[in-house]
Amino acid sequence: MACNACGQALADITPVDTTALRGIAQAFQAHCAACDQDTWAVRGEPAAVRAFYDALEKAAGQQVQLGKAGPASAA
Numbered sequence: 098m099a100c101n102a103c104g105q106a107l108a109d110i111t112p113v114d115t116t117a118l119r120g121i122a123q124a125f126q127a128h129c130a131a132c133d134q135d136t137w138a139v140r141g142e143p144a145a146v147r148a149f150y151d152a153l154e155k156a157a158g159q160q161v162q163l164g165k166a167g168p169a170s171a172a
């Protein structure tokens with residue numbers, strides 16, 4: 098699994114419980130230390146995967162999969 102934002106290989110991958118998510122077979126979440134972005138990997142029916150990302154974006158209040166944020170300010 099690689100970071101969606103910078104392509105770094107991600108080591109700290111957290112499986113997400115998808116038993117309640119109809120149409121989702123597997124979901125994983127990982128946080129990239131290199132660029133401070135969360136990357137999600139979701140497998141399942143295309144409509145269910147799209148709905149999953151929509152829900153994530155609503156929960157986060159921003160675009161999740163391909164969202165980009167500037168590097169954190171040192172100040």
Ligand SMILES: [Zn+2]
Nearest residue numbers: 100103129132
């Ligand atoms: Zn990254």
